[in-house]
Amino acid sequence: MVTEPLKLHVPEPGCRPGDEPDFSDFEIPKAGETRKPDLKDDADTMRDMAFSIVRVLTKDGEAVGPWLADLSPDKLKSGLIDMMKMRAFDSRMLAAQRMGKTSFYIQCLGEEAVACAAQTVLQQGDMNFPTYRQSGLLIASGYPMQTMMNQIYSNAADPNKGRQLPTMYSSKEYGFFSISGNLGTQFIQAVGWAMASAISGDTKIATAWIGDGATSVGDFHAAMVFASTYRAPVILNVVNNQWAISTFQGMARGNSATFAARGHGFGIPALRVDGNDYLAVYAVTKWAAERARSGHGPTLIEHVTYRAGGHSTSDDPSSYRAKGESTAWPLGDPIERLKKHLIFLGVWSEKRHTQAKAQVLSEVREAQKAAEAIGTLISGNAPSTRDIFEDVFETMPPNLIRQRKEAGY
Amino acid sequence: MRMTMIEAIQNAHDLAMMQDDKVVVFGEDVGFFGGVFRCTAGxxxxxxxxxxxxxxxxxxxxVxxxxxxxxxxxxxxxxxxFADYVYPAYDQxxxxxxxxxxxxxxxxxxPLVIRMPTGGGIFGGQTHSQSPEALFTHVAGLKTVMPSNPIDAKGLLLAAIEDPDPVIFLEPKRLYNGPFDGHYDKPIVPWKKHDFGDVDTEYYTTPLGKAKLVEEGPDLTIIAYGTMVYVAQAAAKEAELNADIIDLRSLVPLDMETIIASVKKTGRCAIVHEATRTSGFGAELSAVIQENCFYHLETPIRRITGWDTPYPHAQEWDYFPSPERLISDFNKVMED
Structure with a gap:
């Protein structure tokens, strides 16, 4: 009889500040190596997909394998520009926050391919239910950058009327559901939206987004149950960027199996994709969208990527991550990888890249100038206090009219 | 046509679904079986x-x-x-x-409606008897409704379904089959033999935010909703008091005009609810009356409520605000 006292197991990441970054136990299949199942295949026949990683781009920038999709050089170039725009936008808005022009900012540095590539698969009328790290969905759908900045600055032209934290955008027109800020809540809502599309005999699909850390919340499991039960036309995206603020991704999955493998118990086809490979994200999302649109139901996609920046402007990752971890990240940088591919194809060059970078920066600066001309959080011209009493209900009830008057409006 | 509250609620669903094919109804055991209380039968x-x-x-x-x-x-x-099961959905x-x-x-x-059977009186213990209305009335952006009879249940439910914002629709399950007045040892009059069970089969709505004065009298104002409307009526009658008895029907939006006019007239007020007292909806009502009727009040406002304990099983009738407790407090409100 063993009588040793029991010990609580608490998972820990492989390295912390002071350690050498170490991804040696991270298994990465070669580009082109992972198979492509048929759209109609049963989840049970593709369980291996949850333990592999779909990759298309090789180290040399060549695109190979069964997941190589029909993306024209022009579409690829436009994808590259989307990602560059996103990065320049993030960098300018981070700086603006540091200058005190707004209270808070969340960037998606290093994860640009995930949202930018996925968005190009979607059609008019489809609906994303994003987290705060999928701003790339808006950028790639051509949403005006200035409007995003108006929201970040909470100025008089903010469509959310100054009510939400910076980056919590909302645009029904661009298929971007209002971001809550509470983690995970949107995952089940996306499933409900997709169910409504099916109930209505519509052809639209929904995409749900959640981070690795938030897969722990009940909403994730509710979404999985409902999606599998009603075979909802929804793409369930887990963006595994390795870190939930200071908590490493192993904490949300008992440091075993994968996030994609969560789909197995629900009978949902699940796969992992190289989230820093624009072509792979595009191909996998397209496959999942076709499954959804043709009545085969949900797909769970784990995007394996890396949060190269802090969680938010209120966070300093150097106090919990090993120095140099982001450069040691073995899947590289999504912009550099797509750039290399375009150069490999002979349709891009270092020179054109430099020109494009300058062009993108000037576009972002122009948008910023226009937004700041309306106002920033500190420069005045904020939405009226009167606005906080609006939109609580469609029609303002008497108690709110009284309180609005009490507040002086 | 004579209907129970269950049949009136089922009928409201039926008419709403007939009129608007965008209306969808779902929940646990709601489909094939028609709901554990049969509110979605057929x-x-x-x-x-x-x-x-x-x-x-x-x-x-x-949710x-x-x-x-x-x-x-x-x-x-x-x-x-059961309303007792709503807590996992609270964040949503x-x-x-x-x-x-x-x-x-x-x-x-x-725009959605969340229906749930609420309240006690059925020997349901703490997981089938709770009255969580104050958890919803405190939330900006929600409307909270509680009917007390089949006619109102149908009209309010159809109004809730028409409403462009989320509505919490609380159904006092002790009233599903007839008006329960707190005398648990006596049989209830079934809705089929009660005036409020005579429900129009046509589509109609009862506006949210309008209370109903169920009895009029000069002595005091009694504010209640759900099951407690009938307990209050019985208690007032037994105490030989002629009271204004207000059935709120809708907690948010609140019909302040009816409350204020009545308390200004009577100068005395008792508030009755099944839910626990601390931070219960009675506290809000009491504050509204104090703010608006202070100089008209002859005696302090009294709240007769469930105790600040979990809802018990065996001791149900010592927890549930009984006619005896109501009479005792009404008499205190009537003191000079």
């Missing part, structure tokens, strides 16, 4: 499985999916099997359904 058969269906046992999922459906543009009317109700219109600047809205 709807699946009549409207098909995509408009009335069973849900997994997951309240968070039921969260309904939020997504409402955002899409259809009209979910969902059932939480508070942070999502109630906030969506405001946080998106009106870009997305969330």
């Amino acid at each position: 709807l699946q058969e009549k409207y098909g499985k995509s408009r009335c269906f069973d849900a997994p046992i997951n309240e968070l999922g039921i 969260g999916a309904a939020v997504g459906m409402a955002a899409y543009g259809i009209k979910p009317v969902v059932e939480i099997q 109700i508070v942070s999502e359904a109630a906030r969506l219109r405001h946080r998106s600047g009106g870009d997305f809205t969330c």
